[in-house]
Amino acid sequence: MSRLLAPFTRAVTYTRWLHLLVGVLIALVCGMVYPGLVRPGVREWTLIVLIPVPLLVATAVIPAVRRAEGLQARLMLFPGAHARVEGDKREEGVSVAPSASWRDRGRTAAWLTLRLWAGCAVAFVTVQLISPSMQLVDLALGGRGEGASLIPLPWHGWPCALLVPVPLLVLVHTVALAGRLMASAALGLLGPSAAERLAALEERTEQLLERNRIARELHDSIGHALTVAVVQAGAARAAADPAFTDRALDAIEETGRAALEDLERVLLVLRESEQPASRRPTLAEADRLLDSARASGAEVDAELAGALDTVPGPVSREGYRILQEALTNVLRHSGTVPIRVAVTVDAAQLRLDVRNPLPAGTPVDARSGGSGLRGIRERAALLGGRARTGPHEGQWQVRVELPLG
Template identity: 85%
Template sequence: MSRLLAPLTRAVTYTRWLHLLVGAIIALVCGAVYPGLTRPGYGDWLLMLVTPVPLLLGAAVFPVVRRAEGLQARLMLFPGAHARVDGDARDAGVSVAPSASWRDRGRTAVWLTLRLWAGCAVAFVTGQLMALALELVDATSGGPAEAESLVPVPGYGWAYALLVPVPPLVLVGVVALAGRLMASAALALLGPSAAERLAALEERTEQLLERNRIARELHDSIGHALTVAVVQAGAARAAADPAFTDRALDAIEETGRAALEDLERVLLVLRESEQPASRRPTLTEADRLLDSARASGAEVDAEVLGALDTVPGPVSREGYRILQEALTNVLRHSGTVPIRVAVTVDAARLWLDVRNPLPAGAPVSGGGGGSGSGLRGIRERAALLGGRARTGPEAGQWRVHVELPLG
């Protein structure tokens, strides 16, 4: 019984009812002009169903009509939190975009026609069942019947009072079923087209790629800053030398300031601020990374062959992050060991090579340089640029070798 009476307490039943009745307005307007709404016959009803169809087909040609119908369907057939989301039809499964093709216009025309006929049917059933309820009330009181329905009520008597609630309950059930069918039709006829689904999928893919890129940026920048700070603090405590401590604090301050700049830039992107994000560092600023590693106590031997300022922006920016992560891995997993850095640029490619001795007792496979998200980020960055990266132990050293095309 509770399931049968549930539509009575659901707001969606009445919003769908209103949506269906609104669809019949144009038929009633046309019927009021001709043939008139006074005691219409079956032929008149049929004429009212057919007359507005050419008008609806003409309206469906305009792209904005599909948008208007989608908004109405979302608000009235699918009430809830998703109905108040601006510009995103994924929650309701109904598109709010204008027609982008003739296929969309055709689906809109079918929807308008279906809404017209369903609205007229529901309006007819509503009128008949409410008239029947009024006739039952009149039969109960013994007064003359003022409403006329297709189902006559014979005689008079108080027993008819028991039947008065039946027509409204039947009406709610019919409306609930019709509303559910219209909601299903809306999903089929007003749902996103194949082009819209593809565009949404591409947008979602771009968002995921951007999130992954931001995650790598934060991991590389903040991870490098924290690693340098930890190594510098430990070295300063072990040295117990005021001069070395001052240098360590300077290095921590500089690295922390750079990390804060990177963090602010990423936060600006996440907030979608209209202010332009700060510039990302490139390989021309690689000296900052090398000096930071040296300030941590590591002996860094760097060799640069070729002009770094000729490297294209995207390659130079990703190369900077790759070098940053490689140096961070050395400091984090091997400590202040000698580091050999080689950067080579020619007309077609950029090579980055970072080597350091494996710590004593480190496993032959991966122990010296780590094998977590940092190295995975290096490989992902290289792959996105069409390059390749190799990381792992080689002849007693941990090696990070990256090759990036400049084209």
């Protein structure tokens, strides 16, 4: 019984019903002009249904018509969670973009024609099934039961009252079925074009790339700060030297402050705040990374060759993060060992080389699959460069080459 009465309780049944009946208005207007609506026969009804078609096809050429039909379909065929059939969340499949090609215009014309004919059919069924219910009420009250219905009603008297709900039940179920069919047709005829699907795919890809970039930024910045803080705290405890402890605390403070700036910048981007995000560090500030590593107790031998301030912004920013992760990787896995850093800039490319001794007994493939090293390779690949990470001549090496063009 609940399934039998379900269409009566769903708002989507009535919004789709209204959507179908609205499509009949153009036929009624044209029918008033010609051939008229006074006692129309089969010929007149055929003309009433066919005459508006050329007008609808011409209207479909206007790009904005497709957008208007898409909005109507979304609002009335898929009217929201409060009225939607359970599990039916397909309104996103109806485009609300104007026509961008003749194929879109052709699909819009087919939709308008289908909506006209389906609306006329539903309007006819509505009249033919509401009228018998009214006639049955009249017969039950002792009247003659006259009406516009083509369905014969041979019964008379009060038993007719028992049959009043039957035509209404058939009508609502018929309308519900027609509404589902029109919703499916809308997905096919008003669905996004190939160009719109490609644009949506590109937008989704850009969002995923941005998320990955933000994840790498947080990993590199926060990971570096925490690694330096842990190493500094451990070294200060082991040294038991007040002067060294002061220097360690200064280094932890400076690194923590830089990490907080990076975190605030990323949060501003995620919140889409109107405030401008803080500037991302570049290789021109590489000394800050080197000093932070030295303050951790590591011996850093650095060679910076070339004009770092002339490196293009994207390359310089990614180069800074790569150097930061390489130093963090050394401190995290090898501790305060000697580190050799070489940053070279020439006319064609930027080269970064970070090396440190491998502890005795380190496996050949050690540290080759961490997320930080994977991030280094991803950054290099996105810029069209190359990255090599792994053991080399008894040392651990991170070597990256980034084109400047």
